[in-house]
Amino acid sequence: MRTTLPDVPAQVSRPPGRFLRVTAVRRVGVLGARGKVGAEVCRAVESADDLELVAALDVDDALEQLSEAGADAVVDFTHPDAVMGNLEFCVGRGIHAVVGTTGFDDERLRTLEGWLTDAPGVGVLIAPNFSIGAVLMMRFAAAAAPYYESVEIIELHHPTKADAPSGTARRTAELVAAARREAGSGPVPDATSTGLEGARGAEVDGIHVHSVRARGLVAHQEVVLGGVGETLTIRHDSMDRASFTPGVLAGLRAIGDRPGLTVGLEHVLGLD
Numbered sequence: 610m611r612t613t614l615p616d617v618p619a620q621v622s623r624p625p626g627r628f629l630r631v632t633a634v635r636r637v638g639v640l641g642a643r644g645k646v647g648a649e650v651c652r653a654v655e656s657a658d659d660l661e662l663v664a665a666l667d668v669d670d671a672l673e674q675l676s677e678a679g680a681d682a683v684v685d686f687t688h689p690d691a692v693m694g695n696l697e698f699c700v701g702r703g704i705h706a707v708v709g710t711t712g713f714d715d716e717r718l719r720t721l722e723g724w725l726t727d728a729p730g731v732g733v734l735i736a737p738n739f740s741i742g743a744v745l746m747m748r749f750a751a752a753a754a755p756y757y758e759s760v761e762i763i764e765l766h767h768p769t770k771a772d773a774p775s776g777t778a779r780r781t782a783e784l785v786a787a788a789r790r791e792a793g794s795g796p797v798p799d800a801t802s803t804g805l806e807g808a809r810g811a812e813v814d815g816i817h818v819h820s821v822r823a824r825g826l827v828a829h830q831e832v833v834l835g836g837v838g839e840t841l842t843i844r845h846d847s848m849d850r851a852s853f854t855p856g857v858l859a860g861l862r863a864i865g866d867r868p869g870l871t872v873g874l875e876h877v878l879g880l881d
């Protein structure tokens with residue numbers, strides 16, 4: 610399948626050497642290859658004319674297979690408990706990484722930046738959501754945030770999801786909170802003084818986030834903004850995990866030219 614997202618030309622061949630810059634990613638390894646998203650990514654890489662799937666690894670497979678297969682880059686859709694070990698291995702061996710796995714906080718990002726400092730030329734892209742609609746939803750929410758007194762986030766996912774709230778909801782809350790701070794907005798109004806624990810959801814940067822888990826759902830999010838006499842709801846739905854693959858392929862095509870750490874697909878799509 611060809612992506613409609615911007616392609617980065619693949620034109621420079623790989624020089625020898627551990628940390629010499631690879632400007633064109635061709636040989637791709639997938640971690641979490643038997644998972645729901647990983648399997649979809651394997652299919653997308655195999656269908657792309659300019660990419661080659663050289664390793665499809667899952668839990669208990671040796672990461673050394675990535676080096677043996679000569680992977681230029683990996684795609685990681687595994688588990689928050691596994692992703693840091695995977696990245697330490699890849700960065701240490703000069704393998705770029707495009708990461709969808711969630712669970713990144715400031716401490717993890719700082720650790721990763723430390724590893725990347727010792728591996729100049731290696732690029733890691735972490736995106737809480739690889740679907741174009743979700744990236745736009747986050748951007749629209751941040752743009753709307755200064756105009757509304759209230760804002761809350763409701764994320765809805767399949768019941769096999771390990772983390773709550775979702776990485777996308779966390780990131781949206783951070784972006785919305787930053788936009789409100791910049792605009793000089795005060796805290797969101799909330800008179801709740803009594804209630805059951807959890808009834809008002811989790812708080813991320815002062816923004817309430819509610820997590821729904823139900824069979825039949827894939828990945829969905831609403832940002833509800835409220836002002837005097839009106840509300841604005843921005844909603845995104847991923848009905849199929851194929852929605853993530855064009856963004857992953859765009860990340861693979863860009864990562865060779867983005868040494869260091871990039872957080873967010875918007876930077877690859879030129880939406881920053």
Ligand SMILES: NC(=O)C1=CN([C@@H]2O[C@H](COP(=O)(O)OP(=O)(O)OC[C@H]3O[C@@H](n4cnc5c(N)ncnc54)[C@H](OP(=O)(O)O)[C@@H]3O)[C@@H](O)[C@H]2O)C=CC1
Pocket residue numbers: 640641642643644645646647666667668669686687688689691708709710711712736737738739740776853
């Ligand atoms: N950024 C984005 O756009 C998106 C991000 N995600 C995130 O991606 C991650 C995976 O999601 P999803 O595909 O739904 O989850 P799945 O559980 O379906 O897939 C994860 C796969 O990774 C395997 N795995 C676990 N540990 C390792 C390891 N150390 N090395 C290799 N493989 C491993 C699992 O094996 P086993 O089942 O045996 O443990 C499983 O096959 C989650 O963090 C999710 O939030 C999901 C969708 C989109």
Ligand SMILES: O=C(O)C1=N[C@H](C(=O)O)C[C@H](O)C1
Pocket residue numbers: 711737738739766770771774775776777778827828829
């Ligand atoms: O686990 C999932 O399914 C998803 N995880 C990501 C997240 O936590 O935001 C992206 C998307 O919501 C699907």
